[in-house]
Amino acid sequence: MGCIVMKFGGTSVGTTEKILNVAKRILDEKKRGHEVVVVVSAMGKTTDELLSLANEITHEPSKREMDMLLSTGEQITISLLSLAIMQLGGEAISYTGWQAGILTESVHRNARIIDIDRTKVERQLKEGKVVIVAGFQGVDQYGEITTLGRGGSDTTAVALASALSAERCDIYTDVDGIYTSDPRSVKTARKLSEIAYDEMLELAHLGAGVLHPRSVEFAKNYDVPLVVRSSMSAEEGTMIKEEVQMENNLIVRGVAFESDIVRITVTYEVPFNGSLAKIFTTLANHHIDVDIIVQSIMDGITPSVSFSIKKEDFAETIRILNSEKEVLGYTDADFEVGLSKVSIVGSGMVSNPGVAARMFDRLRQEGIPIKMVSTSEIKVSVVVPQSEMLQAANALHDEYGLSPEDAEVSL
Amino acid sequence: MGCIVMKFGGTSVGTTEKILNVAKRILDEKKRGHEVVVVVSAMGKTTDELLSLANEITHEPSKREMDMLLSTGEQITISLLSLAIMQLGGEAISYTGWQAGILTESVHRNARIIDIDRTKVERQLKEGKVVIVAGFQGVDQYGEITTLGRGGSDTTAVALASALSAERCDIYTDVDGIYTSDPRSVKTARKLSEIAYDEMLELAHLGAGVLHPRSVEFAKNYDVPLVVRSSMSAEEGTMIKEEVQMENNLIVRGVAFESDIVRITVTYEVPFNGSLAKIFTTLANHHIDVDIIVQSIMDGITPSVSFSIKKEDFAETIRILNSEKEVLGYTDADFEVGLSKVSIVGSGMVSNPGVAARMFDRLRQEGIPIKMVSTSEIKVSVVVPQSEMLQAANALHDEYGLSPEDAEVSL
Structure with missing residues (x-):
């Protein structure tokens, strides 16, 4: 079996208890025989706390220093998640963006990934370790820490999945998939098992809000199958890929x-x-x-x-x-x-x-x-x-x- | 005038208000014409908070992952201090240990500094910027984040002062210098204006507690004059150096x-x-x-x-x-x-x-x-x-x- 990338957002790793749960899920996937790379965001409120510290000092912060500050958020999560996996008997190693070889443009707060040097990650995967990578961050050619802006961790996950030729990239969120419409307002809305990249892009732009359009674009460009699923349940999610089976002959998907x-x-x-x-x-x-x-x-x-x-x-x-x-x-x-x-x-x-x-x-x-x-x-x-x-x-x-x-x- | 290194400990940068005060002091020193490098520790309680998160997950944490976790503490401080200096009209840039070229042994939680590549720091000093470096941390030859263990930030400061041939290294603490004895118990104790490295070493080992013996040893080996002074007052501190004027013909210094x-x-x-x-x-x-x-x-x-x-x-x-x-x-x-x-x-x-x-x-x-x-x-x-x-x-x-x-x- 090949490699899969699992991405967990801030709410999924909001407490140490949740981090231990995520570790369990990761080890389950590992036991199925996959090589597993995990991408995580900062813990629930960390980013807000860091922003409020900066805000106490200045209202016009340097973007470079904000990247320096905010990138600590994911670094905290990766080390804790790595500790949690070891505590449960697994082998893991955490990497910051720069350690994982995530090279970006020389732009702060909204950098794009240029290249990924997968040497380190692949070596650790070969040794049987779960590799945990800090999402949302990278490094430019001058050794400056950069961040990817909104939806950054999703983008990191998709970029890594592409670089590692992963079977798929699982995006764990607080919803269990992509629906035909917002179930809170449209009672008959139901979960889709599959959706095409372009359809997802239109839905993302329209505020479906589950995935950032940038990461969907990235997945489309590099043909990485994405799965949106819940970090709380074991339910199947929605797969986003190029060719979608025309389930139920639907002309309109959402x-x-x-x-x-x-x-x-x-x-x-x-x-x-x-x-x-x-x-x-x-x-x-x-x-x-x-x-x-x-x-x-x-x-x-x-x-x-x-x-x-x-x-x-x-x-x-x-x-x-x-x-x-x-x-x-x-x-x-x-x-x-x-x-x-x-x-x-x-x-x-x-x-x-x-x-x-x-x-x-x-x-x-x-x-x-x-x-x-x-x-x-x-x-x-x-x-x-x-x-x-x-x-x-x-x-x-x-x-x-x-x-x-x-x-x-x-x- | 030459370069000086200023080091501020965790209590000196415990709140954003204190960080702004520290920024003011740094700019005062800059105005006197010095090139200024600043080394800071993690904010007051940050390290404890990070330790307690790790403790919620495991009681036998991997040392490597603890270095990954704890090194975020100083990274938060350097960015906030850099923002504070800019807010007060100065120019500053922050560097993590690896960015500042602090190469250590491949040992976690208690690594020794092997070498410092001062290229980046010197370039920024030449451009007139205050360079703020994360204390306590470095990187080994494999790109792994390491920490220096107890007294680590002092050691970083002294090592940088040595590498940059700084005039002196000012260690800002919550005491205003080295005393002939503990003033809380010996009422007639008084502050020394100077003390020799070896005397300080003996006092440090004896629990005078102001400076970690390792940093004093380092300063002695590389002949870096150290000044211990208060971050709260403008009072002169105590200078620690090789040749001490035998003030008042004292045979016993403390x-x-x-x-x-x-x-x-x-x-x-x-x-x-x-x-x-x-x-x-x-x-x-x-x-x-x-x-x-x-x-x-x-x-x-x-x-x-x-x-x-x-x-x-x-x-x-x-x-x-x-x-x-x-x-x-x-x-x-x-x-x-x-x-x-x-x-x-x-x-x-x-x-x-x-x-x-x-x-x-x-x-x-x-x-x-x-x-x-x-x-x-x-x-x-x-x-x-x-x-x-x-x-x-x-x-x-x-x-x-x-x-x-x-x-x-x-x-």
Whole structure:
């Protein structure tokens, strides 16, 4: 049997008791005959505690020193987990990012992995040890400690799995897999046994929140099968891979939704040249995250562009639009708050025309107005009133046969 | 002006407020024109917290993993101190042990420094930055993180001072210097402005407790002037160096004392060959710290050896002596508890005969019985009843003119 990479997040290793549980799981996997590499994050609250210490000193911390500070979090976890495995009779060795050969760009707080020197890790695996690697961190060519930013430990796990040609990379989380929709709001939502990278990417971007898009991209690029599963139960999780069996002939694999969306519409008196680039460049410079952009220019109609932003960026966006009005060259700006976004995702859409039409029709039947539409190869998103978000999500979940009974029927 | 190394211990950097104070002191030194390298320990309770986490997992932790765990403590401090210096307008950069080029033996928890690659530190000093190095830790030739054991941060500071040919190494502590005796028990004790390495070594071994003997030895071997001073006040400290001005013609520089000593006497029926080696090897193997050893063989008198141990090792020592009685080949073991050790230290003794005689005479006048005696070139220790320890210390402090008025008189 080959090598597998197991990744445990901060809540899974939040206490020494949980660390001992994780150690047990690791040894179970080892007993099945696998070579096991484990990637861990900092213990539950460690990162927050370190951040608050830094915050007591300065509000504008050097990124380099923050990497120095925060990288201690995973280093604590790897040593404790290694001790726990030994306590349970296993053999283990822990490595920091730099020891594990994780070379990154010379960028702090958001570095990308450039290369992995797997010499040390492979030598220890050959000796039968469980190798425990600190997630989220690496080292640049100058010997500076770097961190990978959000979702960093997932990325470390996937990168190691790729470098070691691992059979798969198991991501242990506090959920037991990827669902057709959020089970808290859509009662008939069910767990998927498989999902394609691209579908997962769209769901991740849409706020399904289990995996950081970066690690899914990485897994896709290097063709590493990912499994999302619970660290609390032995249940099978959801496998994310390239070719997905079209289980139950589902065209749509999931319904995602996101609240607190604001639509901004900017109107121009004359057709604009370059204004479109100018407005979104300005917003990007101010770190405003623009999601959907809709623009249509027709003869005889006042040219305008609409885009959606998150509610927390609303005040700042309005401030920028007002102060930069002359530079941006628009005549009028309008907005609508209290909106939400509902999306359907599925790679089956590509070969099934009419999926979007069916979505619009169902929403019309439900009496839900559509404010904006955005489509990709495997996703259709609509902006609808927030008050009708859950109704829309449930209706679409039903429409595309994602609920268990439907699923059975369509077999 | 040259380079100086400043070392701050765990209590000096115990809170972020204290770290900001330390940063201020460092910048003051920088403004005087020095190149400044700073060595810091882990924040106050960090090490204890990390130890207790490990303890929750195992009672027999791997030394390698403990080094991995504990070395995070200093890494947290260096980054916070670096942030604090920047916050106050200075320029700083922090380095872990491995980044600072501190190469050690391949031993965990008690490694010795083999070499220091000063390239990085010197480059940063040239750029005008304060360089902050994690004390207590290094890296071996295989890239494994090691720690230096007790007094480790002091050793790091002295080793760096030596490698960088620093003018001096300032050790900031919670005391403001080295005293002629413990001021809590000897009211007339006063601070020394200078003391020789060897005198400090004897005092350190005698439990003056301010500096670890290892760092003093290191400083002596590489001729690094050390200054012990308070991190709380701006007062001058005590300089430890090779040649000491014989201030006030003092023959004895200090009086040290230690309570809770037990005397063990082992008697043999026949003159023994190798038994002496056997008994102390056995005790050493059980980590029993034997201090004074007194032996005299005279015709017609039962051969015996007496030695002193600490009270906390008493039960274990008796257990070992009993269980190994046949192997050790002795006939009888006797002990006396409730003892203490009082020592006078001073390099002036070497050229002043009769220092010990004067000590014994004064103790006789005080009516204090002497149970054991041990002498070195610059030290005389006596074991006396614990109830008379402080009387003996005060009397000797007075006898050798260490109190302020005496000092003035002898000018």
